[in-house]
Amino acid sequence: MQRARTEQAKDQRRNTLLHAALNEFFDKGFTAARMEDIAKLAHVSKGTLYLYFANKQDLFRALIEEIAVPTINLTSQEVLATKTGEQALQFLLQSIAHIIRNTPLPKLVKVIIADGKAFPELVTYYREQVLNRMFSLLETIITKAVEAKEWQCSDIPMTARLIIAPVIFSVVWRMVFESSNEQQNMLDLDALFALHTKHLLVILKVN
Amino acid sequence: MQRARTEQAKDQRRNTLLHAALNEFFDKGFTAARMEDIAKLAHVSKGTLYLYFANKQDLFRALIEEIAVPTINLTSQEVLATKTGEQALQFLLQSIAHIIRNTPLPKLVKVIIADGKAFPELVTYYREQVLNRMFSLLETIITKAVEAKEWQCSDIPMTARLIIAPVIFSVVWRMVFESSNEQQNMLDLDALFALHTKHLLVILKVN
DNA sequence: ATTAAATAACTGACTGGTCAGTTATTTAAT
DNA sequence: ATTAAATAACTGACCAGTCAGTTATTTAAT
Incomplete structure (x- = not known):
């Protein structure tokens, strides 16, 4: 076995272990994952895993804290750089579609739903750092568009939650109800989000 | 310990065990639940539990199959008995709010999300018997209202999914992100569904 | 440049505890 | 007295976590 001597190599190995852990926790759940x-998934021995994480709980905690937040930070900034509410909404939902398809975040969400009860502080962390920040971002977008007389909205916080609802729905659907080999139950993410966006603009736009 | 001698008493005991199991599986997950x-939750010994269910997997399967479906059957019939699309939609979402608040179904949904991967046939069962039936019901409602020139709709299947999205969202939110003692993160179910209904009617209604 | 010594990354057999499932025994009801 | 229900003690498979030993890599001396 090649050794990870430099800090960089160790970070690399730690990261490999975290992603191996995410896949196992996603497939089996916290307790059943070995x-x-x-x-083995990370091509090291059990002993080596324990050189990087003190125990199973620590590994789980590191997973939640290190995989979720980086993805979100990037997106928020880009969304706030857009000009109109319509642009912001379209860009945000497209970014989210991209995240759902191309990052491990959906698996992480499933893991939090499944095993969060054993780690309440991580559920709080995820709620604050990811979900409530999404809501705030949307509330900011709506408020700005209302002030610019572009949009109207009777209940901004609830509307933010209704905008996110299909995101959670599609994550749950893909992670749970779409078994790889059944074509007819696949959810067309782009079509869903496109229609959702269309509906939202009908509701929000002034006139 | 009192004995369950009649069939009725046995059904009663079996049901108590199923609900005890749901609570444990909900709190701990399939593997960690003991x-x-x-x-103990059902006030019997472990041996007695094994008189009613051959093993842990059987108990889990019985749970999914016996708790979900009865609730849904009732609702469908009542919804289809309404006159207009608007009435059907309002009645359906109110019924769902009631189910979320007053039945064990939300816990069951969490359990399926968490442990479904170990029981793919049960995930399929739940998808067909509950979710796809909900979608069909909504597609029927929309189709009827479109035919009656009450509503317009460009994509009926996708619209059905967008109607259900806040249901899944609110179930996940309540089961995972609302820890009992934090008032500020409580989701106002009635307000959410009322706003959702209002939005939907704006989108669907023919001028 | 070669090599021996030192280091630290890595390994996997082992241990102690846990828990699903079984069974011998007790208990309640008729 | 007989039977069926219930129990609690028991067994064995399993796995998180440990640690004595192994080996790749670096360092220092010639």
Whole structure:
């Protein structure tokens, strides 16, 4: 086995272990996932896994804290750089579609739903750092568009939640109800989000 | 310990065990839930639990199959008995709000999300018997209202999914992100569904 | 440049505890 | 007295976490 001597190589290995852990926790759940299997997925021994994480709980905590937040930070900034409410909404939902398709975030969401009860502080962390920040971002977008007389909205916080609802729905659908080999139950993410956006603009736009 | 001698008493006991199991599976997940704790919750010994269910998997399967479907059957019929699309939509979302607040279905949904991967046939069962039936019901409602020139709709299947999205969202939110003692993160179910209904009617109604 | 010593990354067999499932025994009801 | 229900003690498979030993890599001396 090649050794990870430099800090960089260690970060790399740690990251490999975190992603192996995400896949095992996603497939089996916290309790049923085996430390040895996680190690095997990352091509190291169980002993090595314990050089990087003190125990199974620590590994789980690191997972939640290190995978979720980076993805969100990027998106927020880009969304706030747009000119109109319409542009912001369209850009946000397209970014989210991209995240759902191309990042491990949906698996992380499933893991939090499944095993969050054993780690209430992580549920709080995820709610604050990801979901409530999404809501705030949307509330900011709506408020700005209302002030610019572009949009009208009777209940901004609830509307923000209704905008996010299909995101959670599609994540749950893909992670749970779409078994790889059944074509007819696949959810067309782009069509769903396009129609959602269209509906929202009808509701929000002045006139 | 009192004995369950009649068929009725046995059904009663079986039901108590199923609900105890749902609570344990909901709190701990399939693997971490202990058969002895489930028995204790139902005020019987572990041995007695094994008189009613051959093993842990069987208990889990019985749970999914026996708790979900009865609730849905009732609602469908009542919804289809309404006159207009608007009435059907309002009645359906109010019924769902009632189910979310007063039945064990939301816990069951969480359990399926969490442990479904180990029981793919149950995920399929739930998708067909609950979710796809909900979609069909909504598609029927919309189609009827479109035919009656009450509503317009460009994509009926997708619209059905967008109607259900806040249901899944609110179930996940309540089961995962609302920890009992934090008032400020409580989701106002009635307000959410009322606004959702209002939005939908704006989109669907023919001028 | 070669090599021996030192270091630290890595390994996997082992242990202690846990828990699903079984069974011998007790208990309640008829 | 007989039977069926219930129990609690028991067994064995499983796995998180440990640690004594192994080996790749670096360092220092010639």
